Amino acid sequence: QQKVQQSPESLIVPEGGMASLNCTSSDRNVDYFWWYRQHSGKSPKMLMSIFSNGEKEEGRFTVHLNKASLHTSLHIRDSQPSDSALYLCAASMATGGNNKLTFGQGTVLSVIP
Amino acid sequence: GPKVLQIPSHQIIDMGQMVTLNCDPVSNHLYFYWYKQILGQQMEFLVNFYNGKVMEKSKLFKDQFSVERPDGSYFTLKIQPTALEDSAVYFCASSDNSQNTLYFGAGTRLSVL
Numbered sequence: 001q002q003k004v005q006q007s008p009e010s011l012i013v014p015e016g017g018m019a020s021l022n023c024t025s026s027d028r029n030v031d032y033f034w035w036y037r038q039h040s041g042k043s044p045k046m047l048m049s050i051f052s053n054g055e056k057e058e059g060r061f062t063v064h065l066n067k068a069s070l071h072t073s074l075h076i077r078d079s080q081p082s083d084s085a086l087y088l089c090a091a092s093m094a095t096g097g098n099n100k101l102t103f104g105q106g107t108v109l110s111v112i113p
Numbered sequence: 114g115p116k117v118l119q120i121p122s123h124q125i126i127d128m129g130q131m132v133t134l135n136c137d138p139v140s141n142h143l144y145f146y147w148y149k150q151i152l153g154q155q156m157e158f159l160v161n162f163y164n165g166k167v168m169e170k171s172k173l174f175k176d177q178f179s180v181e182r183p184d185g186s187y188f189t190l191k192i193q194p195t196a197l198e199d200s201a202v203y204f205c206a207s208s209d210n211s212q213n214t215l216y217f218g219a220g221t222r223l224s225v226l
Contacts, residue, residue, distance in 0.1 A: 004155075032212075034214075036217075041219065042219055043117065043204075043216075043217045043218050043219040043220070044156075044204070044217045045114070045217070046214045046215070046216075049214065088155075088156070094212065098161050098168045098169045098211060099144060099146075099161065099208060099211045099212055099213070099215065100146075100158050100161060100169060101148075101158065101215060102158070103148075103155045103156045103157070104155060105154070105155040106155065
């Protein structure tokens with residue numbers, strides 16, 4: 001059983017629309033959540049991280065975290081074709097985890113002009 | 114932003130041969146990681162390395178695997194001998210401390226024939 005589950009597997013949104021991606025960990029030892037974006041053939045790049053309950057916004061990107069349910073979500077407003085990529089969610093422990101990230105399988109986002 | 118370079122981008126070898134995957138991490142980073150991604154599956158942690166030592170390794174890090182970073186040069190993953198199931202994309206990452214963002218390379222696709 002995978003410890004980090006992402007949904008949906010793929011998502012198509014029109015340009016200018018809102019994309020919402022979900023991620024849940026089944027490991028109650030995790031404290032930190034990370035969202036990475038990977039364009040085809042490129043390296044995964046950290047998009048946003050969240051460590052506390054609540055919401056964090058950076059430009060068009062908003063991330064939520066509910067630590068009780070170990071659920072995080074990423075929302076992209078005013079989606080652009082350049083946002084089309086694989087979005088990876090990862091979880092890690094604050095201490096004693098050696099910064100080891102456990103990844104989900106990812107959500108493929110396609111933004112259609 | 115900070116870049117991690119991986120060389121080569123694609124390596125094809127015969128089963129039983131030795132292979133060395135090279136990673137040039139971000140210059141001031143001290144923590145180094147290898148992840149493995151089999152086609153269609155999520156990225157999985159292999160090993161992390163700090164101060165010349167392996168900190169933690171997963172069950173995927175078989176006895177045939179070894180890592181080193183001699184004298185601040187490339188951080189390498191060596192597989193000797195290779196097996197068919199070693200075919201995957203191997204991602205290198207680095208970070209400046211044990212709780213900060215991991216910066217990933219674009220991966221080396223290893224094909225074992």
